[in-house]
Amino acid sequence: MQQELISTEMYINVILPLALPLEVTYAVPTSMQSQIKRGVRVEVPLRNKLYAGLVYELLDNKPDVEAMYKLVVSVLDPDSIVDDLQFKIWDWMSDYYCCTKGEVMNMVLPSGLKLSSETKLQALAEYQDHLDDLPAKEFMIAEAIWMQGEISIETVRGILQQKTVYPHIRNLIEKGVIKTEEELIEKYKAKKEDFISINDPFMGAENFDLALELVERSRKQTDVMLALQDMTKQQDWIPKSELYEMTGTNQSVLNALLKKDVIKMEKREVSRLKMYVGDLIKPAPLSKPQNIAYEEIKKIFEDKDLALLYGITGSGKTRIYIELIIDQLKQGNQVLYLVPEIALTTQLVQRLQKVFGDKIGLYHSRMSNNDRVELYHEARGGRSIFMGARSSLFLPFQNLGLVIIDEEHDPSYKQNDPAPRYNARDTATYVAKAYGAKVLLGSATPSLETYQNALTGKYGLVKLLERHGPAVLPKIDVVDLRKSYEAGQVTSHFSKDLLDALTQTIANGEQAILFQNRRGYAPTMRCNKCNWTAECPNCDLTLTVHQFFQELKCHYCSHRANLPHQCPNCNNHKLTKLGFGTEKIEDELQ
Numbered sequence: 001m002q003q004e005l006i007s008t009e010m011y012i013n014v015i016l017p018l019a020l021p022l023e024v025t026y027a028v029p030t031s032m033q034s035q036i037k038r039g040v041r042v043e044v045p046l047r048n049k050l051y052a053g054l055v056y057e058l059l060d061n062k063p064d065v066e067a068m069y070k071l072v073v074s075v076l077d078p079d080s081i082v083d084d085l086q087f088k089i090w091d092w093m094s095d096y097y098c099c100t101k102g103e104v105m106n107m108v109l110p111s112g113l114k115l116s117s118e119t120k121l122q123a124l125a126e127y128q129d130h131l132d133d134l135p136a137k138e139f140m141i142a143e144a145i146w147m148q149g150e151i152s153i154e155t156v157r158g159i160l161q162q163k164t165v166y167p168h169i170r171n172l173i174e175k176g177v178i179k180t181e182e183e184l185i186e187k188y189k190a191k192k193e194d195f196i197s198i199n200d201p202f203m204g205a206e207n208f209d210l211a212l213e214l215v216e217r218s219r220k221q222t223d224v225m226l227a228l229q230d231m232t233k234q235q236d237w238i239p240k241s242e243l244y245e246m247t248g249t250n251q252s253v254l255n256a257l258l259k260k261d262v263i264k265m266e267k268r269e270v271s272r273l274k275m276y277v278g279d280l281i282k283p284a285p286l287s288k289p290q291n292i293a294y295e296e297i298k299k300i301f302e303d304k305d306l307a308l309l310y311g312i313t314g315s316g317k318t319r320i321y322i323e324l325i326i327d328q329l330k331q332g333n334q335v336l337y338l339v340p341e342i343a344l345t346t347q348l349v350q351r352l353q354k355v356f357g358d359k360i361g362l363y364h365s366r367m368s369n370n371d372r373v374e375l376y377h378e379a380r381g382g383r384s385i386f387m388g389a390r391s392s393l394f395l396p397f398q399n400l401g402l403v404i405i406d407e408e409h410d411p412s413y414k415q416n417d418p419a420p421r422y423n424a425r426d427t428a429t430y431v432a433k434a435y436g437a438k439v440l441l442g443s444a445t446p447s448l449e450t451y452q453n454a455l456t457g458k459y460g461l462v463k464l465l466e467r468h469g470p471a472v473l474p475k476i477d478v479v480d481l482r483k484s485y486e487a488g489q490v491t492s493h494f495s496k497d498l499l500d501a502l503t504q505t506i507a508n509g510e511q512a513i514l515f516q517n518r519r520g521y522a523p524t525m526r527c528n529k530c531n532w533t534a535e536c537p538n539c540d541l542t543l544t545v546h547q548f549f550q551e552l553k554c555h556y557c558s559h560r561a562n563l564p565h566q567c568p569n570c571n572n573h574k575l576t577k578l579g580f581g582t583e584k585i586e587d588e589l590q
Contacts, residue, residue, distance in 0.1 A: 011062055011069060012036060014044055014053035017106040017114055019099075019419070023056050027069040036072075039080030039087070041113070043073040048180075052114060054082055054105060081113060081376075085434055086396055092430055099419040107420060108394040112373035120181045121169065122150045134177070137168050142177050150181070192267040194240040196254070198228055199264050211262040220253050225262065237268065281354050283322050293464045294320050298327075300460030301438045306429060308408075308454040309442040311464035314471050317442045318348070320464075321404050322355055324440065329359070329384055333401025333437075337387040338428060340410035342366055349387050356385055363388035363395065390415060390424040393431055400435040403428050408441040408450055493580050493588065514589075518581035519555060521547035527567035528574045534564070545577050547587070 010033045013023035026044050028036055036042075041052045050073065062069075082090075090104045106114070123145045131142050137160055144159055145151055156165045172178045202211035208229060215221035227247045231238045243249065257263045286294060293309065297320070300307045311317040325335045337352075339345055342364045349362045361383050363375050379386060379395035386392050390413065405413075405425050413424040425441070432439045441450055441459070454461035467473060477497065484495045505512045524542035525534045534543040536554035543552035543561065552561045566573045577584075 010036065011059040012042075012055050012072070013057040013059065014042060015056045015101045015105050016044070016046065016051050016053045017109075018046075018051075018102045020102050021100060023101070024053070025059070025063055025069055026072050028072050032072060032075050035075040035078075037080055038084065039082040040078075041076040041081060043076055045070050045073065052076060056087065056101070081109075081380075081396070083396060086394070089394070089431055089434055093420050093422060093427065096430075097420040097422045099421075103419045107391075107415075107418075110369060110372035110376050112369040113376070119153055120150045121145055121153070121156070121178050122181055123178055124176055131177075134172075134175075138172055138177075141165075141168060142172060145178055194265055195237040195268045196228065196240055196243055196263055196265050197237045198225075198232060199262055202262055214260050214262055215257065218253075218256070220249060221257055223247055224249050224253055224257060228263065237266075240265070280357050283319065283355055286319065286323060287316065287468055289464055289466045290316050290320055290468065293462050294323050296462045297324065297440065297460070300462065304460045305433065305437075306439045306441070306453075306458075307460035307462060308446060308450055309440060309462050309464065310446055310451070310454070311442065311444060312467065312473070313444045314467040315444075315464040316468035317406070317464065318351070319468070321406070321440070321442070322352070324402060324404070325352075325356070325385060328401040329356075331401060333399050334379075334382070334397050335385045335402045335404065336392060336395075336397070336400060336428075337385065337404045338393065338406065338413075338424065339387065339389060340407050340412035342389050345387055345389070352385070352387065359383065360385040360387060362386075363392040365389065365391050393424055393428055397435060400432070400437045403432045403437055403439045405439065405441045407443055409443045409445055409447040493585065514585060516580070516582050516585055518544075518579065519583075520544040520553070520581040521583040521587070522577035522581055523579040524577075525552065525564070526576050526578055527570065527572050528576055529572040530567060530570040532567050532569040534561075544581070547583055 009030075010028040011025055012028055013025055015023055024044070024046065026042075036055060036058065038055055038058065040055050042055055043050055044053050045051075086108075090101055090108070093099070093104050094101045121141075123142070131139055131146070134142060140159055141156055144155070153165065153169070156169065157163060160168070169178070173180065198208070198211070202208055208225075211225055212222060215225055224243070224247050227243065228238060231243070231246070240254070254263070254265070258265060293311070297307050297309065309317055309320065311320075321337065325337075328335050337348075339348060345362055345364060349360060352360050361375050361378060363372065363386055367375075375383075375386075376395060379397055382398055386395060405428055408425050415422055415424070429439055431437075443450070446454070450459070453459045479495045479497050481495060484497075502512055522545040525545050526532065534545075534552050535541065536543055536557065536559050538559055539554055539556045541554060541556055543554055543559075545563065546553055547563075550563045552563060553559070564575065567575060
């Protein structure tokens with residue numbers, strides 16, 4: 001090992017999924033140097049543990065002549081899983097959001113591509129003759145290791161039938177009976193299914209007749225062979241599940257055919273991703289306002305890379321997005337459609353699948369690890385459209401042409417914990433710039449900074465202020481309560497306009513909804529004499545009055561107290577319930 005270390009002439013800087021300020025340098029054994037390239041994962045040691053790191057930089061010379069560098073244990077990928085463009089984005093995020101590249105790596109890569117280290121226990125030969133001297137539980141562990149070669153800590157828990165095993169393991173290590181080794185465990189497992197095909201000697205019409213002669217005594221076997229002959233005209237290998245569905249056969253029939261050597265079966269990798277099975281529809285034509293907005297966006301993209309579509313609720317912004325996606329697909333580009341919440345993706349992806357079918361992939365943090373890994377690879381493979389929340393921004397796109405950021409004002413685009421604490425909307429603009437893509441921000445209530453950038457000309461601005469179809473904007477009346485009070489038109493908390501509208505609604509047999517963003521009966525209680533206010537002893541916030549339960553409650557820490565009948569400060573009995581909540585509104589309306 002030492003000789004190999006001296007003879008090596010390649011050194012690499014590796015990013016580890018840890019909050020390390022710099023990359024770590026390793027030496028590459030001669031036997032692995034041909035496999036090393038930027039962006040592949042390598043298995044490397046650090047402080048007696050193994051990690052899967054990413055090759056960030058290949059060094060021509062040994063960085064420090066005096067230093068001894070640890071060796072790379074193995075190369076985990078035949079090809080790079082992170083390209084130069086992605087590393088450029090990582091570098092920017094690390095610098096802009098004040099975090100390490102390891103923290104960026106830990107967030108960006110799907111869990112299935114991040115290997116975990118598992119401790120293995122191995123025996124030391126020199127203690128073999130002294131196992132009988134060990135206490136009972138230590139003897140059980142040592143004997144199991146000698147019999148199996150090596151075992152995991154979980155296996156030790158099973159042997160001893162207890163969770164706390166580390167004291168026994170530590171004693172065995174201190175006595176020199178065993179040693180520990182770290183092994184990287186691959187989290188992603190490719191899904192495999194059985195596929196069936198006709199054996200080569202029986203392919204072709206004449207040879208197939210020979211196969212039928214071999215199975216002619218069994219009607220079920222004959223049916224399977226005839227079905228296979230028909231199905232293999234379209235593809236060479238047929239999924240076993242598909243054959244079951246087509247013929248109603250079972251494994252015993254297939255075993256008989258395998259024994260007669262007329263068919264062959266092998267396991268093949270299949271995708272876990274669900275395929276769209278519905279019929280595709282042609283989207284409805286754009287309305288006149290939508291078409292005007294669409295043409296304006298295309299014109300803006302001739303000169304600018306970013307545009308804001310300021311469209312009121314119900315104006316049909318999604319229909320414009322669909323038209324722009326169609327344009328990108330015609331150019332052979334990929335599209336990323338960002339939404340702030342995972343909950344929003346389901347109905348949107350169903351709507352888009354009716355137009356684009358299997359071209360669209362859904363990517364978010366609540367998917368299974370294996371599904372995320374497969375979609376990650378499909379982005380590199382060129383799948384056309386991706387929809388998702390923040391995490392989808394870091395997929396390895398090959399030819400990204402457009403990024404759509406829907407509801408761009410939503411605070412859910414900001415990640416608060418853990419690092420990197422980034423804003424996906426702002427990061428998307430950099431990612432798009434790196435790929436040479438356009439960015440369309442959409443909102444009915446744009447954020448102040450986005451709207452200011454649009455007004456100053458930094459972004460293009462397109463307005464869509466008409467609702468699509470028969471839907472019309474609601475009529476909104478703002479009532480000045482000061483004037484209503486002066487005119488004596490306010491009864492309790494309700495203006496005359498509101499009471500008239502409610503009366504008319506009920507007379508028409510219709511329903512009404514009243515909104516009030518205050519829970520309980522009143523926001524607080526105050527003494528008329530000394531101005532004491534009911535406050536939470538834990539939070540220093542005012543306690544809300546709940547008349548129904550006759551109590552004061554803190555809506556922050558859930559502290560409760562009985563409703564006082566006199567001021568605890570001056571014993572005054574005149575206490576006023578200030579303001580009004582939903583409970584008081586209900587009470588007064590009744």
